[in-house]
Amino acid sequence: MRHILIAVLALLALALATSAFAQTSDDLDAFIARHMASSGAPGLAYAFVDGESLVSDASGVMRSDENAPVTPHTLFRIGSVTKSFTALAIVQLAEAGQLTLDDEVASHLPVFETQAPITLRQLLSHTSGYSTVQGNAAASGLTLSERGVQMAQDGPAQAPGTGWTYSNANYQILGAVIEALSGQTYPDYVESNILRPAGMHDSHVLNGEPVEGLATGHQPWMFGRRPHDAHWGDRGHAPSGGIVSSAADMARYLSLMLNGKDDLVSAASKAEMVRPAGEGSPYYGLGWALDPEGGYALHTGLTPGFEAIALLEPAQQRGVVVLINASGGMGYGEVQPLLYGVTNLALGEHYEAGAGWGPRSLYLLMLLMPLVYLAASVSAWVLRDGLRAKSGIAGIFSLWFPLVMSGVLAVVLLGLLPRLFGTTLGGLALYQPDFVLLLYACVITSAIWAVLRLVIAHTGPRA
Incomplete structure (x- = not known):
């Protein structure tokens, strides 16, 4: 009798949880429809984990110019959410006795012996x-x-242990450690020791080869979007952002991380992964960013044409994953409201999207500057007599100063600005191709204006 009562209560609890999520799902559907239209994102898939209950759903299409629908089994690039899998692999090797988290990297990769000591924990x-x-x-x-x-050979930009700086390099080095100790390639190790044992049969590690069932990514392009087909990844970046997965598979992964059981790794190791890794890392654990106040562990992912978020709430045994086959634009076509809005609504929390006027203003400025320089070039020709009449030190300065400023503008826009985004100009072009095009347009039109003024001033009849 007691066993029957327990079973009935368990079924009642599951029914209540399913009913509560059904109500939330109605709100989610309306929210997703509204924000997919405003962002231009072609497709989205999400999953919600609550104890043993796993719910996944999808909306939209795999490619903007086709009709193939996104499903909970459609593959997306998950970007830096991959780091949690790389950290899990390192923890597995630690539990197997092949390393400790405080080992120096040089003890596993001798090429680092010439550098200041760096530990695996510092990389993690x-x-x-x-x-x-x-x-x-x-x-x-x-x-x-x-x-x-x-x-x-490059060495770290600052002394190890002296500060916190997010870097893909850390996890790429950890991937090399995994290969050195396991004798397997990183894709083979992760697929055979994590993905398949977890029942994640949709998922793969990209290695440069096409993967069937992968949605097409979409980049921002002049207030709209365009497909980005070159998304097969490469071996060098695999441990920092090379996994492709589905909402259904990611639900299984989050469930394993939340179940409090010994399986892929021990329950104690899972708990350690979502705690601060050390004094110098109060908001990052082992492959997971931390929100101590909210009690969350999470990671976002961004690759050309894709964005993702995976979130764990260990105390409540709840988790959410959202996958989108579009990456956000500079203030226009943003997908963050979709990522965070769906996450919050799935957890029953309020979400209100910000205006995003900072990046939007920067984008508009870069859009308007070439037009201003072209108008100034036309004006220089119309007022050419005035340019030809310039003389003396003041006149020479007014003629040559714009050329100097044009060079400064080129350095700022093409050299310094991309570093504010944490990348190079080529890297920024992968995520914001239209914005980089506008940067070039600003530099070129400013140079045309400056040179044209000089040519006009030194040719033709002088006043």
Whole structure:
């Protein structure tokens, strides 16, 4: 009798949870429809985990110019959410006795012996000293071993352990450690020791080869979007952002991380992964960013044409994942309201999107500047007699100063501005191709205006 009563109560609790989510799902459907239209995102999939209950759903299409629908099994690039899988692999090797988290990297990768000591924990927690720009540097065509050699030769931008800086380089080096200790490639290790045992049969690690069922990414382009087909990844970036997965598979992954059981790793190790990794990393654990006040562990992911978020609420055994086959624009076509709005609504929390006027204003400024310089060029020709009449030191200065400022503008827009985004100009072009085009347009039109003034002043009849 007691067993029957327990079973009935369990079924009643599950029914109540399902009913509550059904109500939330109605709000989610309306929210998703509204924000997909405003952002231009072609497709979205999400999953919600509550104890043993796993719910997943999807909306939209896999590619903007086709009709194939997104489903809970459609593959998306999950970007930096991959870091939690890389950290999980390191923890597995630690539990197998092949390493400790406080080992020096050089003890597993001798090429680092010439550098200041860096520990695996510092790599896991982004306190190794490698910079964001170093992590975003091109690694196409490099194996993880070769990428490790490159990072060892470059060395960290600051002394290890002296500060927190998010860098893909940390997890690329960890991928090289996984290969060195396991004797397997990073994709083979993760697929055979994490993805398949977790029942994540949709998921794969990109290695440069096409993957069937992967949605097409979409980049922002002049207030709209365009498909981005070159998304097969490369080996050098695999541990920092190379996994493709589905909402259904990610629900299984979050459920495993929340179940409090020994399976892929021990329950104690799972708990350690979502705690601060050390004094220098109060808001980052082992592959997970932390929100101590809210009690969340989460990670976002951004790759060309895709954005994702995965969130854990360990105390409540709840989790959410949202996958979108579009990356956000500079104030226009943003997808963050979709990411965070769906996440909050799935957890029963309020969400209100911000105006985003900062990046929007910057985009509009870059859009207007070329038009202003072109108008100034026309004006220079119309007022050419005045330019030709300039003389003396003041006249020479007024003629040559715009050319100097044009050079300064080129340095600022093409050199310094991309670094504010933590990348190079080429890296920024992968995520914001229209914005980079506008940067070039600003530099070119400013140079045309400055040179045209000089040509007009020194040719033709003088006043």
